[in-house]
Amino acid sequence: MSLKYIIFKTNTASKEAIYSHLKKCDKLFIPHLSKRVNLEQYSDKLSSKAITFEAWKEEELVGLIAAYLNKEGNFVFISNISVIKKESGKGIASKLLNLCVEDAKKKKLKEIKLEVASKNKIALNFYKKNKFDQITEKDGLVIMHLLI
DSSP, X not given: OOOTTOEEEESOOOHHHHHHHHHHHGGGSXXXXXXXXXXXXXXXXXXXXXEEEEEEETTEEEEEEEEEEETTTTEEEEEEEEEOGGGTTSSHHHHHHHHHXXXXXXXXXXXXXXXXXXXXXXXXXXXXXXXXXXXXXXXTEEEEEEEO
């Protein structure tokens, strides 16, 4: 698992780069991301309103975490974690998640939350491996959190 050629950045991806990335990752989501959101509108929202933690290989966005800061609730909500198929299994998602956790700690936040489809066993296992706990499950979604 080498991250030798991967450059990690924060808040640099354009909406076009995010859109291109999400199109490549669409079918990796369960259910497919495009069945839940308009990818173009979602990319615009992420690029303008979310904090993005990015993994780049040359000029290609290969990994992305997009999160929203909820100051009133003192937590971060992760809206998206995705890595393109040809780069999966190399530790990119874990590194991006670590960057997100470190950013939340610097901002003195107490928790990171996310939702994942209950059918997405790979994602559920990833979050459990990274110490997220299940809060509740309803309508096919598992709500998880990490206390920091």
